[in-house]
Amino acid sequence: MILSSDSGMTSNARHLPDIRLRLAESSDLDALCDIENRSFEVDRLTRRAFKRFVGSETARLTVAEAGKDGTVVGYALVIFRRNVALARLYSIAVLPDHRGQGIGRALIAQAEELSLDFGTPIIRLEVSQKNTDAIRLFTENGYREFDLYPDYYPDHSNALRMEKVLVPNAMHLPSPIHFYHQTLPFTCGPAALMMAMNALDGDIELDRSLEIALWREATTIFMTSGQGGCGPLGLALAAYKRGFEAEVLSSRDGPLFVDTVRKPQNREVVELVHYDFARQALDAGIAVTTGPFGIAEIEERTKRGKMALVLISQYRIYGDKIPHWVVVSGFDERFVYVSDPDIGEDHEPYTGSDCLSVPILRQEFDLMARYGRDKLQAAVFIDKKAG
Ligand SMILES: CC(C)(COP(=O)(O)OP(=O)(O)OC[C@H]1O[C@@H](n2cnc3c(N)ncnc32)[C@H](O)[C@@H]1OP(=O)(O)O)[C@@H](O)C(=O)NCCC(=O)NCCS
Structure with missing residues (x-):
């Protein structure tokens, strides 16, 4: 050429x-x-x-x-x-x-x-x-x-x-987020939550002890293979315990990803954890809405100052069918700005601040934010507590 x-x-x-x-x-x-x-x-x-x-x-x-x-x-x-x-x-x-x-x-x-x-x-x-x-x-x-x-x-x-x-209307929004790179393959949820909490309250320290403590609080214990990730209810509760208001949107009632867990006895554990989280969320007054949602619902909440953790499928980024939590830090007419706690395997030449407020085309994000065949959606919104 x-x-x-x-x-x-x-x-x-x-x-x-x-x-x-x-x-x-x-x-x-x-x-x-x-x-x-x-x-x-x-x-x-x-x-x-x-x-x-x-x-x-x-x-x-x-x-x-x-x-x-x-x-x-x-x-x-x-x-x-x-x-x-x-x-x-x-x-x-x-x-x-x-x-x-x-x-x-x-x-x-x-x-x-x-x-x-x-x-x-x-x-x-x-x-x-x-x-x-x-x-x-x-x-x-x-x-x-x-x-x-x-x-x-x-x-x-x-x-x-x-x-x-390169495109005049693709504004790079100023973001208050500080990057935290998940240090374990299964701690995207805690890392995303830490970035979100820190953006609302600068006194929240971004360190490994918090990352691991949050994972221990919010994990569903089992996943397909290896350690469990964190579900939306667990993350919302962990935020609530640290003085934040939390809200959950989930396209599905009941535990997420339980069908990917192979052993029946492990599935039982995931269900036990889920229903315990659901009860605790109810007691705490955490709003949980079940049903499909779109970018509009996320955008509307972030415009009100809430920080959004959104579950995405890493499939469209890395080709791996792995559920993954990211922080949504802003919107404009073309892009959703996403902070991703996973730098990815090719650490070189991508680095932490490449993962901060990265613009993703709205239609791409919409596809990413639906996981697997069932197009599962989950998001956690956190905010400072009133008063
Ligand atoms: C940086 C680098 C790629 C620039 O390449 P270059 O071909 O010299 O770049 P340009 O000619 O387009 O521009 C350089 C200068 O020439 C001027 N220029 C451009 N066209 C010109 C022309 N027709 N006649 C005279 N000057 C001209 C430019 O205005 C610029 O001058 P200025 O900086 O004083 O304004 C080159 O210097 C280089 O290879 N450096 C070593 C490698 C390196 O450092 N790479 C960058 C690392 S990320």
């Missing part, structure tokens, strides 16, 4: 040299490694990494060819995560003797076009605070600094985190 260097170019582009942009192929690997070696001292992408990104479904590696012989003089790599409206401009480089001619700018514009094609309207990147050339280029191209990682690179320099919203 030959992409014109004019595509997506801004009017600032001065006399662009004769360059063509296209997706990288395996035959470009030598040239890519050469650009990498001549552009970076440390943290270089390896040949193997480049090879993995060529033709990857979740990455777009664009090369810039210059001159009549089509020498590859630059590249930009943008990577995606399925169903997450956030792309990462992972690396960009131009051969030293071709810099300052607008090739970097053209590569950025192309990376942005490809991100929009993929359905990701926000691009984030990290750049060393020392790399003033690159920072200037990104700033001039509309990227804004939103965070800083101290002592991030091998040379101890700080990383600036920069972001550009």
Whole structure:
């Protein structure tokens, strides 16, 4: 595919040299490694990494060819995560003797076009605070600094985190949420609850002892295999015990996921836990509404200042059919902003703040927030207690 260097170019582009942009192929690997070696001292992408990104479904590696012989003089790599409206401009480089001619700018514009094609309207990147050339280029191209990682690179320099919203109405809402990464595979519920409680009350400490205490209080004990996760009633009760108002919406009456538990004696335990939670919730005056609900019900409550924990299926994110709790921190006309306590298996290059207030297209979220064949839905809303 030959992409014109004019595509997506801004009017600032001065006399662009004769360059063509296209997706990288395996035959470009030598040239890519050469650009990498001549552009970076440390943290270089390896040949193997480049090879993995060529033709990857979740990455777009664009090369810039210059001159009549089509020498590859630059590249930009943008990577995606399925169903997450956030792309990462992972690396960009131009051969030293071709810099300052607008090739970097053209590569950025192309990376942005490809991100929009993929359905990701926000691009984030990290750049060393020392790399003033690159920072200037990104700033001039509309990227804004939103965070800083101290002592991030091998040379101890700080990383600036920069972001550009490519679609004007996809506003990134300011969120009061601090990220907490679940430290165990079955503690998404506690981690989500901790983020939600902390957003309402900054005195709530985000630490492992709370994570484990919440899990012990809210777990249904058994799941398909291994440890049980936390159900909506258990989470609502745990919040209530810590001085929050809680409300539960669930599409189903009775215990959730009990049918995924194989052994009958374990199913019995899940049921016992559920009915005990239900009785405690009733005693505590926690409102529990049974029946299907939609984004509108969640949005209406968050607009009233409540924090929402919503059960989603990780299937649409990671391909695993695992029920998973996330925090919903905001809405706009296009997106639902979700904070996900699970960074995912590919910890690199995604990090904590990539999981904070991540925009997900409304229709995608609507599909995610229904688990399994039965389209099970559950949400817990918490709020500060009145008075
Ligand atoms: C950062 C990098 C990719 C920029 O590539 P580039 O091709 O030089 O970028 P551009 O030419 O588009 O823009 C660079 C400068 O040239 C200017 N420029 C653009 N077109 C021009 C033209 N036709 N004539 C003269 N100058 C031009 C730009 O305005 C910009 O100048 P300014 O920053 O003073 O305003 C390149 O410096 C590089 O490879 N650095 C090493 C790797 C690196 O640090 N990557 C980023 C890490 S995330």
